[in-house]
Amino acid sequence: MALIWATLVVFFVVYALYELLNNIQNRKRYPPGPKGLPIIGHLHLLGKNPHHDFQKLAKTHGPLMYVTLGLTQRRSSSRHMIFASRPHNEAAQYLAYGQKNMITAKYGPYWRNMRKFCTQHLLSNQKINSFESMRSLSSSHLSTKISSLSADWTCLMVFGKKYMDEDLDKRGFKALVNEVEHLAATPNLGDFFPFLGVIDLQGLTRRLKDLSKVFDEFLEKIIDEHVQSRDQKQSKDFVDTMLDIMQSGEAEFQFDRSHIKAILFDMLIAAMGTSPSAIEWILTELLRHPHVMKKLQKELEEVVGLERMVKESDLEKLKYLDMVVKEGLRLRAVAPLAPHEAMEDCVVNSFHIHKGSRIIINIYAIHRDPNIWPEPEKFLPERFVGSNIDIRGRDFQLLPFGSGRRGCPAMQLAIVLVDLIVAQLVHCFDWELPNGMQPCELDVEEHFGLATSRANPLMAIPTYRQKKQCLNLRRYNMELAEIVGLNLIRYVQ
Numbered sequence: 001m002a003l004i005w006a007t008l009v010v011f012f013v014v015y016a017l018y019e020l021l022n023n024i025q026n027r028k029r030y031p032p033g034p035k036g037l038p039i040i041g042h043l044h045l046l047g048k049n050p051h052h053d054f055q056k057l058a059k060t061h062g063p064l065m066y067v068t069l070g071l072t073q074r075r076s077s078s079r080h081m082i083f084a085s086r087p088h089n090e091a092a093q094y095l096a097y098g099q100k101n102m103i104t105a106k107y108g109p110y111w112r113n114m115r116k117f118c119t120q121h122l123l124s125n126q127k128i129n130s131f132e133s134m135r136s137l138s139s140s141h142l143s144t145k146i147s148s149l150s151a152d153w154t155c156l157m158v159f160g161k162k163y164m165d166e167d168l169d170k171r172g173f174k175a176l177v178n179e180v181e182h183l184a185a186t187p188n189l190g191d192f193f194p195f196l197g198v199i200d201l202q203g204l205t206r207r208l209k210d211l212s213k214v215f216d217e218f219l220e221k222i223i224d225e226h227v228q229s230r231d232q233k234q235s236k237d238f239v240d241t242m243l244d245i246m247q248s249g250e251a252e253f254q255f256d257r258s259h260i261k262a263i264l265f266d267m268l269i270a271a272m273g274t275s276p277s278a279i280e281w282i283l284t285e286l287l288r289h290p291h292v293m294k295k296l297q298k299e300l301e302e303v304v305g306l307e308r309m310v311k312e313s314d315l316e317k318l319k320y321l322d323m324v325v326k327e328g329l330r331l332r333a334v335a336p337l338a339p340h341e342a343m344e345d346c347v348v349n350s351f352h353i354h355k356g357s358r359i360i361i362n363i364y365a366i367h368r369d370p371n372i373w374p375e376p377e378k379f380l381p382e383r384f385v386g387s388n389i390d391i392r393g394r395d396f397q398l399l400p401f402g403s404g405r406r407g408c409p410a411m412q413l414a415i416v417l418v419d420l421i422v423a424q425l426v427h428c429f430d431w432e433l434p435n436g437m438q439p440c441e442l443d444v445e446e447h448f449g450l451a452t453s454r455a456n457p458l459m460a461i462p463t464y465r466q467k468k469q470c471l472n473l474r475r476y477n478m479e480l481a482e483i484v485g486l487n488l489i490r491y492v493q
């Protein structure tokens with residue numbers, strides 16, 4: 001009997017040692033991270049500006065960090081083809097017909113084909129150039145009903161015609177797009193605890209359903225109009241081309257009316273939120289730094305003069321403008337967090353990442369990393385003098401448009417829009433702050449959303465500075481200023 005017990009004890013000891021050794025050998029090294037709470041993980045560490053919170057945590061835990069949010073896991077990380085997918089997104093279930101849009105689509109044939117299609121038929125350099133006349137001439141008689149130039153240009157490019165606020169809803173484009181951006185970025189318990197999505201404790205699902213109904217009716221109307229007018233049209237626009245694909249049945253992926261609506265929705269939201277926010281942030285920094293504004297005006301005077309408007313063809317000669325815009329997009333990242341999903345188990349910087357993990361690239365933190373950018377919190381366009389760092393996703397220290405497969409497909413269009421509108425506003429007007437406010441008093445509080453905008457509207461007083469005062473030009477500029485969301489409190493007569 002004693003022998004049996006001794007054998008069993010030896011067996012268990014050997015087995016335990018074997019298991020221990022095995023575990024040590026196979027132990028996966030996960031990225032470091034803060035201590036989390038049961039069930040909610042690190043959800044309680046995130047406030048109204050999660051990009052700031054992630055940045056603070058990374059100062060303690062390093063650039064590749066592991067946090068768990070509810071029942072899902074997130075890592076702040078570098079990028080790779082394996083991370084080319086997007087995680088589950090509760091808001092897009094309602095607004096984008098079950099993530100059938102491009103922005104939140106999972107990596108796969110549908111996303112690949114739609115991206116290729118949108119790039120070819122809407123966002124290629126050739127297409128963007130073909131809309132140049134629309135961006136200048138038609139602006140002189142912009143409808144005052146749509147208070148957004150971006151909306152106007154987007155409607156023209158994507159839908160083939162302009163739409164008025166009331167075509168969407170009495171609340172108007174800007175208000176509804178703001179609401180979408182806010183809801184899409186609000187931490188939704190359904191994203192982290194899938195079973196809670198159904199209960200809708202935060203009341204978000206009800207608001208999402210309400211919004212999706214308004215947008216759905218608008219997009220249905222656009223498609224119907226295109227179906228009815230197809231035979232009379234000489235040239236096809238973006239919607240017509242998508243209808244052709246749907247009706248031909250030749251798409252290599254499932255493609256019906258809901259897919260068309262999801263893509264149109266993407267373009268509308270992406271275009272209306274991002275570029276106006278970027279412009280508003282750059283103007284904020286110019287108002288906070290009058291010497292930069294003066295230097296930019298001087299460049300514009302030298303290159304363009306004061307006898308005519310800035311044109312798209314002038315942009316490549318405006319080197320200081322390029323630095324101002326780069327620095328503005330660095331300091332005030334409009335899309336501060338890029339959400340991705342790991343498609344396979346992988347190892348990054350010797351840390352193990354599980355398949356299915358959410359990967360969040362904190363563009364905001366990269367842009368303010370003191371190891372890369374001296375005095376990162378300062379607005380210093382001159383930091384780009386003699387530097388060939390660009391914003392097109394090639395240089396990983398400056399990624400306002402992301403990079404790689406999921407990088408912004410509309411980057412070229414966005415750069416033209418932002419450059420042109422900033423140049424025109426600074427060229428046509430001198431700007432001052434209201435009520436004797438000093439430049440350093442102008443706040444930079446952020447409102448986190450799909451596009452992170454100013455929390456408080458920008459108030460500024462423009463004074464007309466061009467020599468030849470042509471009426472159309474004057475009206476155009478006033479509209480431009482309203483369009484980018486500035487609440488102009490006084491126009492100079």
Ligand code: HEM
Binds near residue numbers: 102103267278409
């Ligand atoms: C200043 C303006 C803009 C900025 C800063 C910006 C930035 C970004 C960023 C950071 C991403 C995510 C990249 C990633 O996940 O790695 C993105 C994706 C995207 N953007 Fe933009 N964007 C701008 C303008 C636009 C415009 C005007 C449009 C449409 C007309 C647009 C359409 C899209 C789409 C469809 C995606 C998703 C691409 C995909 O997932 O495959 N963006 N953008």
